[in-house]
Amino acid sequence: MPKRVTAKEVAKALGISTMTVSRALNNRPNVDPKTRQKVLETAQKLGYFPNYIAKSLVLRKTNTIGVVVPEITHSFFPEVVRGIEEISYQSGYDLILSHSAESGIREKSAIETLVSKQVDGLLISTAQTVSDYTIYQQVMRRGIPIVFYDRCVKNIGANCVSIDDEESATLITEHLIQHGYQRIGHISGPSQVLIGQARKQGFIKALQKSNLTVDADLIIEAGFHEKDGYSAMQTLLQLPPGKMPRAVVAVNDPAAFGAMKAIYEHNLRIPEDVAIVGFSDDIRAELMRTPLTTIRQNAYEVGRRAVQKLIDQIENKTSSVEEIIVKGELVIRNSCGCTG
Amino acid sequence: MPKRVTAKEVAKALGISTMTVSRALNNRPNVDPKTRQKVLETAQKLGYFPNYIAKSLVLRKTNTIGVVVPEITHSFFPEVVRGIEEISYQSGYDLILSHSAESGIREKSAIETLVSKQVDGLLISTAQTVSDYTIYQQVMRRGIPIVFYDRCVKNIGANCVSIDDEESATLITEHLIQHGYQRIGHISGPSQVLIGQARKQGFIKALQKSNLTVDADLIIEAGFHEKDGYSAMQTLLQLPPGKMPRAVVAVNDPAAFGAMKAIYEHNLRIPEDVAIVGFSDDIRAELMRTPLTTIRQNAYEVGRRAVQKLIDQIENKTSSVEEIIVKGELVIRNSCGCTG
DNA sequence: TTGTACGCGTTATCAA
DNA sequence: TTGATAACGCGTACAA
Numbered sequence: 001m002p003k004r005v006t007a008k009e010v011a012k013a014l015g016i017s018t019m020t021v022s023r024a025l026n027n028r029p030n031v032d033p034k035t036r037q038k039v040l041e042t043a044q045k046l047g048y049f050p051n052y053i054a055k056s057l058v059l060r061k062t063n064t065i066g067v068v069v070p071e072i073t074h075s076f077f078p079e080v081v082r083g084i085e086e087i088s089y090q091s092g093y094d095l096i097l098s099h100s101a102e103s104g105i106r107e108k109s110a111i112e113t114l115v116s117k118q119v120d121g122l123l124i125s126t127a128q129t130v131s132d133y134t135i136y137q138q139v140m141r142r143g144i145p146i147v148f149y150d151r152c153v154k155n156i157g158a159n160c161v162s163i164d165d166e167e168s169a170t171l172i173t174e175h176l177i178q179h180g181y182q183r184i185g186h187i188s189g190p191s192q193v194l195i196g197q198a199r200k201q202g203f204i205k206a207l208q209k210s211n212l213t214v215d216a217d218l219i220i221e222a223g224f225h226e227k228d229g230y231s232a233m234q235t236l237l238q239l240p241p242g243k244m245p246r247a248v249v250a251v252n253d254p255a256a257f258g259a260m261k262a263i264y265e266h267n268l269r270i271p272e273d274v275a276i277v278g279f280s281d282d283i284r285a286e287l288m289r290t291p292l293t294t295i296r297q298n299a300y301e302v303g304r305r306a307v308q309k310l311i312d313q314i315e316n317k318t319s320s321v322e323e324i325i326v327k328g329e330l331v332i333r334n335s336c337g338c339t340g
Numbered sequence: 341m342p343k344r345v346t347a348k349e350v351a352k353a354l355g356i357s358t359m360t361v362s363r364a365l366n367n368r369p370n371v372d373p374k375t376r377q378k379v380l381e382t383a384q385k386l387g388y389f390p391n392y393i394a395k396s397l398v399l400r401k402t403n404t405i406g407v408v409v410p411e412i413t414h415s416f417f418p419e420v421v422r423g424i425e426e427i428s429y430q431s432g433y434d435l436i437l438s439h440s441a442e443s444g445i446r447e448k449s450a451i452e453t454l455v456s457k458q459v460d461g462l463l464i465s466t467a468q469t470v471s472d473y474t475i476y477q478q479v480m481r482r483g484i485p486i487v488f489y490d491r492c493v494k495n496i497g498a499n500c501v502s503i504d505d506e507e508s509a510t511l512i513t514e515h516l517i518q519h520g521y522q523r524i525g526h527i528s529g530p531s532q533v534l535i536g537q538a539r540k541q542g543f544i545k546a547l548q549k550s551n552l553t554v555d556a557d558l559i560i561e562a563g564f565h566e567k568d569g570y571s572a573m574q575t576l577l578q579l580p581p582g583k584m585p586r587a588v589v590a591v592n593d594p595a596a597f598g599a600m601k602a603i604y605e606h607n608l609r610i611p612e613d614v615a616i617v618g619f620s621d622d623i624r625a626e627l628m629r630t631p632l633t634t635i636r637q638n639a640y641e642v643g644r645r646a647v648q649k650l651i652d653q654i655e656n657k658t659s660s661v662e663e664i665i666v667k668g669e670l671v672i673r674n675s676c677g678c679t680g
Numbered sequence: 681t682t683g684t685a686c687g688c689g690t691t692a693t694c695a696a
Numbered sequence: 697t698t699g700a701t702a703a704c705g706c707g708t709a710c711a712a
Contacts, residue, residue: 008705053397058687058705081412082439094438096434097425098434099426113434118391142344284627287624288627357698358690358691362691363698393688397704683711683712684710686709
């Protein structure tokens with residue numbers, strides 16, 4: 001076992017006290033430049049590394065942020081993490097990454113561990129099955145700030161950075177309306193998931209703003225995956241000719257891909273027979289036979305804004321509770337009917 | 341500032357010593373069941389959370405693993421992280437994630453911070469610009485085990501888990517040879533990057549095994565991006581008809597995409613005029629006009645094997661130094677000349 | 681400028 | 697079964 005080099009060793013080697021070593025190493029003003037020089041040299045020579053664990057214990061600060069991610073393979077989240085990482089690195093914070101795997105139980109246990117590890121703050125995107133918010137409140141009562149990102153919990157006094165799902169859905173639906181389509185369908189997400197609800201609301205709002213009738217038969221509750229979009233589109237395509245939608249807003253890109261497959265299998269053209277748009281700008285969207293018009297979500301920016309807010313809170317620069325919305329961007333390709 | 345609940349508070353509330361509280365909370369055998377029960381209850385009631393920082397200080401163990409990732413947005417790495425996370429979670433370790441952004445300087449500073457935070461072990465995929473290995477050796481001399489993953493540093497006594505680039509390149513090249521192609525070109529990576537070298541070696545080895553001549557003019561040193569593949573292919577397409585390759589092995593999928601673009605722009609067909617294969621099974625590979633035959637790298641497995649090895653080392657279950665190779669898998673689509 | 685005493689919250693050790 | 701004491705490595709507060 002290699003013996004560890006502590007500040008005490010460095011002090012002993014120089015015949016001075018550990019305090020002087022500590023001061024020299026932390027660039028405190030009140031230390032003789034010559035002493036500092038010697039301390040730095042011998043620290044270097046002895047291979048001294050400060051023990052942040054000990055430091056954290058006394059300072060009650062770990063310079064560590066806990067990040068809870070519900071699904072690390074979903075490409076949105078690595079992007080968020082990159083944004084988080086960029087800002088936290090600049091501010092001198094490290095990240096403990098926890099994966100809840102969409103399980104409320106794992107999320108709770110992850111949060112408890114992070115609190116025990118004394119993180120200075122928490123960045124959380126809630127798992128889909130979470131319904132009990134007491135753990136969040138407990139944590140905040142301990143003085144540990146939480147900023148939710150992407151999937152938020154409202155009304156518990158925590159900050160929140162999210163994509164404007166509703167407004168973006170309105171935006172893209174209105175784009176279809178501008179093409180002159182009157183009968184527009186919606187392949188929605190599961191009704192209990194917040195982002196699915198928001199997008200559906202945005203869809204409906206766009207129709208209402210243009211005084212188009214909202215036909216419940218044209219709104220199919222499906223899911224976020226390709227197969228969900230495929231079967232939902234099957235249902236829409238079996239409607240009588242007069243009822244069939246001329247355009248479709250899918251809850252996300254994978255669902256749109258599934259829907260496109262169903263459309264092609266019915267020997268219909270996109271966008272000539274049925275226009276379709278997605279949501280999230282999947283990397284495959286522009287590679288489709290007819291490139292998919294969609295909404296690009298700025299995951300990177302969500303991450304940046306969320307940590308920034310958290311760090312501000314940790315360092316007491318701000319105490320206001322706000323809901324930061326990162327706008328989605330309309331990515332126009334051809335599936336909506338646009339050309340070129 | 342909310343007052344923190346420590347073991348001492350719990351002890352005081354019950355009129356017992358902190359040691360008994362500690363023992364009860366850690367499920368030690370030598371504590372009266374009734375006492376334990378009372379301790380657990382009041383700990384719960386008072387909202388006690390153990391302070392792992394203090395615990396780590398005395399136990400000299402943090403149950404934390406440092407992970408250094410060179411590029412978090414490259415889809416390979418989130419997959420690896422997921423594998424790491426799965427095993428580490430099961431074993432009770434948390435992950436501190438650091439991003440080197442392909443910079444040797446940032447990597448070094450990340451490692452230093454992780455060591456200072458007293459991680460129990462390190463998982464590192466080296467940044468591209470790294471040439472100085474002393475930091476790795478320093479860390480290992482302190483008794484902190486390192487397992488390299490994907491991008492390894494050999495001959496310094498560290499474990500290593502990687503994809504078998506060379507063998508996989510041989511595999512996919514031989515697949516082309518079996519199609520009967522004789523003149524096969526290679527769009528390679530930058531010569532200083534290890535995985536580029538290995539793939540090129542594997543390519544050459546396959547030709548040699550089949551007694552095909554290795555023509556230096558058919559090996560174009562390029563890069564890992566689409567534009568690199570595009571311009572390299574331009575060069576190959578400008579060779580005189582008798583010299584032009586009948587098939588091409590690209591160093592990775594993006595390079596292959598670029599090459600395909602160049603081929604189409606020359607009004608040639610894939611695979612009828614030029615066959616092409618890639619490497620890494622990018623999500624877009626199967627969506628190309630002619631779906632791309634490629635090698636699927638099991639990033640998830642790389643992560644799992646790497647942490648497992650690291651944890652074994654941390655817990656002294658093993659001390660042997662080995663090089664674990666995760667095999668690549670040939671994904672046959674149509675760009676190689678296969679049909680159906 | 682430098683040093684001493686003490687505390688951060690926990691556990692190991694030894695004694696009761 | 698339980699408790700007192702010391703220690704983990706460092707920084708604060710005060711004294712020299």
